[in-house]
Amino acid sequence: MRTLVDLPVSLSRDSPTPLSAQLTGWLRHAMLAGTLAPGERLPSSRGLAGQLAVSRTVVTEAYQQLYAEGWLEGRHGSGTYVASLETPIPEAAPAPPPRPPAPAERTIDLTPGTPWVRDYDRAAWKRAWRKAADLPPGDKPDPYGLPHLRELLADHLRRARAVTVGPENVLVTRGTGNGLDLCALALLGGGARAGVEDPGYHVARTVFAARGAEVVPCPVDEDGVIVDGLPADLRVLYTTPAHQYPLGGRLPITRRERLLAWARSTGATVVEDDYDAEFRYDVAPLPALYGLDPSRVVLLGTLSKTLAPDIGVGWLVGPPELLDRIAALRVALGDRTSGPVQHAVATLLERGDLDRHLRRMRLEYARRRAVIVDTLGPLCRLRGDTAGLHLLAELPLETMPGLVAAARERGVLLDSTGRHHYGWERLHGLVIGYGSASLADIRHGCRVIADLITERAGAQRRSE
Numbered sequence: 001m002r003t004l005v006d007l008p009v010s011l012s013r014d015s016p017t018p019l020s021a022q023l024t025g026w027l028r029h030a031m032l033a034g035t036l037a038p039g040e041r042l043p044s045s046r047g048l049a050g051q052l053a054v055s056r057t058v059v060t061e062a063y064q065q066l067y068a069e070g071w072l073e074g075r076h077g078s079g080t081y082v083a084s085l086e087t088p089i090p091e092a093a094p095a096p097p098p099r100p101p102a103p104a105e106r107t108i109d110l111t112p113g114t115p116w117v118r119d120y121d122r123a124a125w126k127r128a129w130r131k132a133a134d135l136p137p138g139d140k141p142d143p144y145g146l147p148h149l150r151e152l153l154a155d156h157l158r159r160a161r162a163v164t165v166g167p168e169n170v171l172v173t174r175g176t177g178n179g180l181d182l183c184a185l186a187l188l189g190g191g192a193r194a195g196v197e198d199p200g201y202h203v204a205r206t207v208f209a210a211r212g213a214e215v216v217p218c219p220v221d222e223d224g225v226i227v228d229g230l231p232a233d234l235r236v237l238y239t240t241p242a243h244q245y246p247l248g249g250r251l252p253i254t255r256r257e258r259l260l261a262w263a264r265s266t267g268a269t270v271v272e273d274d275y276d277a278e279f280r281y282d283v284a285p286l287p288a289l290y291g292l293d294p295s296r297v298v299l300l301g302t303l304s305k306t307l308a309p310d311i312g313v314g315w316l317v318g319p320p321e322l323l324d325r326i327a328a329l330r331v332a333l334g335d336r337t338s339g340p341v342q343h344a345v346a347t348l349l350e351r352g353d354l355d356r357h358l359r360r361m362r363l364e365y366a367r368r369r370a371v372i373v374d375t376l377g378p379l380c381r382l383r384g385d386t387a388g389l390h391l392l393a394e395l396p397l398e399t400m401p402g403l404v405a406a407a408r409e410r411g412v413l414l415d416s417t418g419r420h421h422y423g424w425e426r427l428h429g430l431v432i433g434y435g436s437a438s439l440a441d442i443r444h445g446c447r448v449i450a451d452l453i454t455e456r457a458g459a460q461r462r463s464e
């Protein structure tokens with residue numbers, strides 16, 4: 001067994017970065033570069049602390065962080081290992097594309113919203129569909145969804161989101177968009193006021209407005225929706241507490257409690273969009289808002305991030321009386337979720353295929369995120385990088401004009417905070433999605449972004 005003693009780990013006590021974060025970064029680099037190979041055993045925390053002359057806490061914190069990110073795995077009773085790769089790390093990125101005015105030959109999409117759908121377990125996928133194909137199509141779609149799938153989803157939510165729900169609290173939707181529409185139908189009459197985070201998910205604004213509600217933009221800061229000053233006459237407030245879309249904030253527990261107190265005092269329903277909560281790269285996930293007060297919250301979940309948007313399955317979690325109302329509306333409107341698709345999804349859940357896929361993808365996304373953090377972290381403040389499939393690279397307002405267009409000319413598609421706003425922009429920067437581009441493309445795209453930021457900062461200094 002090789003130990004880290006041969007490897008040049010150098011930690012600086014003079015650096016403002018804590019020793020455990022330095023060690024985490026060093027180990028991550030070594031795993032990315034292949035210096036530490038998948039399956040390789042790491043020294044015990046006591047052993048490594050001794051080698052590096054640091055306290056054992058420094059090493060355990062670094063290991064915990066890397067466990068949470070999926071880089072390390074434990075084998076019972078036998079230590080800590082570099083997680084084995086199911087997705088090989090591609091070779092170093094190719095040379096940068098030509099500089100303008102020559103157009104880039106290919107584009108790298110770093111806009112948010114799309115997951116990586118290419119690495120799925122083909123055998124599990126086929127098995128799920130074979131099983132669905134064995135069953136005859138139904139003649140009367142159940143507006144609540146298949147009872148068996150509702151049970152499996154309740155079980156999934158209890159395990160993955162620590163919320164206490166039974167199948168009677170779960171209605172199977174076609175995804176978040178459908179869930180939002182059903183909430184609008186059941187909770188908002190024409191002219192009712194619906195709060196939507198600003199900046200926020202454009203689909204929520206569009207759906208509520210399309211159902212005749214008056215959309216009220218509710219400001220968001222780096223932690224999430226700002227509770228102080230929320231209007232008292234909102235019937236519904238749409239929010240993304242686990243990972244604010246698009247700024248990435250994670251609503252602190254005190255603000256969660258204040259938000260629920262506001263909802264109780266005004267009678268509003270909080271619609272919690274839990275769209276990417278299964279992907280977390282830090283140690284302690286916060287419980288869903290729903291779990292804190294099921295009487296005031298409707299939780300919306302989706303397979304769009306965990307599996308693929310094309311599947312068209314999600315869930316709406318709420319009190320049985322609300323689900324009854326929604327089910328009746330679905331029947332009235334002829335709205336349903338495809339039965340065969342639900343059978344296939346049930347098989348994926350039942351056999352643990354979804355959990356396995358999640359574990360694999362968590363590791364894959366953690367790697368991509370680490371590349372972004374390593375390349376752009378030294379140049380700008382990154383927010384929201386502990387969860388989900390996107391993060392915010394915060395930049396000074398002066399850096400932003402023309403940045404997205406300049407990146408496009410170099411072959412990289414980017415998104416900026418401005419696009420998600422209704423009103424005043426508090427934070428400016430790039431919303432970088434790492435779901436749909438490969439690790440090599442992300443590495444290359446980040447270098448393009450880093451060059452652009454550096455060039456702009458240089459130009460700014462020269463003009464001062």
Ligand SMILES: Cc1ncc(COP(=O)(O)O)c(C=O)c1O
Pocket residue numbers: 112113114174175176177178201240245273275301302303304305309314
């Ligand atoms: C904030 C947010 N919520 C939910 C979703 C998923 O929506 P759906 O389940 O309708 O595909 C997305 C997809 O990009 C999203 O960005």
